[in-house]
Amino acid sequence: EATLTGGALRDAIDRFAPQGVVGATAYGAALAARLMPRSPVPRDGDAVPYWADVFGDLMAEAQAKAAAHGSDLSVVRFWTTLRAVLERGDRFSAVSHAQASALVGQLGLAGRLSSATAGQDLVSVIPCAGELRREAVPDPVVRGRRVPPDAFVVLWSGSFNTWCDVDTLVEGVEGAMERRESIHFVATGGGVAGHDERTIARFAGLVARSRFRDRFLIDGWVRDDLLPAYYEEADVGVCIERDLYERRLGAENRVVQWLVHGLPCVTTGLSELGRALVGEGACFSTTTGDADALAAVLVDL
Structure with a gap:
């Protein structure tokens, strides 16, 4: 947040002159949205396209937090965050087909299902991926040290x-x-x-x-x-x-x-x-x- 509000990130983007910007996760997408110009798709030729990877449904997360904490304050705050992403993104991705359908509905509520986007595939699905890591650890972390070898x-x-x-x-x-x-x-x-x-x-x-x-x-x-x-x-x-x-x-x-x-x-x-x-x-x-x-x-x- 300090990097963003202080202008350092905006300056870095301007120096780098990217051909596109990707906001990864809902929070990262919200930060990226604050750096994007307010213009609907299709964008003019001079604007940088913005892909918002909304990794998980933010409003469903708000509901889960509200239930766990006994307060609905998160519902308003999370919608404010998500709305900025919905209004400024050019393309979007979700973690599941189910979330993709929900995201289309959210885009509709934000006024993005308009004549300008008719026929466009606004939302893609990018599922979870795993990376195999092979770091060598010289000593056991648990087995034979803090639990029996045959546990x-x-x-x-x-x-x-x-x-x-x-x-x-x-x-x-x-x-x-x-x-x-x-x-x-x-x-x-x-x-x-x-x-x-x-x-x-x-x-x-x-x-x-x-x-x-x-x-x-x-x-x-x-x-x-x-x-x-x-x-x-x-x-x-x-x-x-x-x-x-x-x-x-x-x-x-x-x-x-x-x-x-x-x-x-x-x-x-x-x-x-x-x-x-x-x-x-x-x-x-x-x-x-x-x-x-x-x-x-x-x-x-």
């Missing part, structure tokens, strides 16, 4: 965001631990600063009160170069979601990362991508809000 390690990695069902997660893992002494749980990641730090606090509180708390490891945010070692030492990843539009319109970036690194996954599979992965047999499935179902899957594995 069955269940991994959570990434943010504890508004869509995360930490109650079902902890209760389900506890149920599995009660039946299998070999099961240990490892979490990397944490809250999202400025957006949601309540979910990680609730998770940490549930773990602190758990009768199996000694078999939970909460490592917080770790260096990116250490993540492949966590993936390598784990037996399965878990992605347990609340049933929200944010999930139905979104995707599971962390699940893609696990699969690219060869780590199996148990997921509630609420998104378009999640359903496809489960349907193709690429992930194990469990039922939203059902701790017993999660425990049963982990024990069976």
Whole structure:
């Protein structure tokens, strides 16, 4: 924000003289929108085209935050952010076909479905992608150091965001631990600063009160170069979601990362991508809000 409001970013863009500008993620797209001239598509020949990659439905995220925090203030604030993107973008991308359809509707509300854009394909779909990383970590990060060498390690990695069902997660893992002494749980990641730090606090509180708390490891945010070692030492990843539009319109970036690194996954599979992965047999499935179902899957594995 300081770079933007101070004019440094605008000056850098002018010096670079790009042929186009891409705003990545809804927040990045909103920042880029503030640097773009106010003109509808098609643009004149002198203007720089602007692609807004709206990675995840911002209004569905606003609803998820409102539900988690008990306040609807985020709905107004997020719409103000998204509206600037909708009004100024030339082309848009979404993370799923479901979100693409929602985005077309949002463009309509912003007045962009006009004679000037009739017949144009304004929204494309760019799904989550994973990058295989092979950083060498000389020593184990978990296995044989903080859990037994033969432990069955269940991994959570990434943010504890508004869509995360930490109650079902902890209760389900506890149920599995009660039946299998070999099961240990490892979490990397944490809250999202400025957006949601309540979910990680609730998770940490549930773990602190758990009768199996000694078999939970909460490592917080770790260096990116250490993540492949966590993936390598784990037996399965878990992605347990609340049933929200944010999930139905979104995707599971962390699940893609696990699969690219060869780590199996148990997921509630609420998104378009999640359903496809489960349907193709690429992930194990469990039922939203059902701790017993999660425990049963982990024990069976």
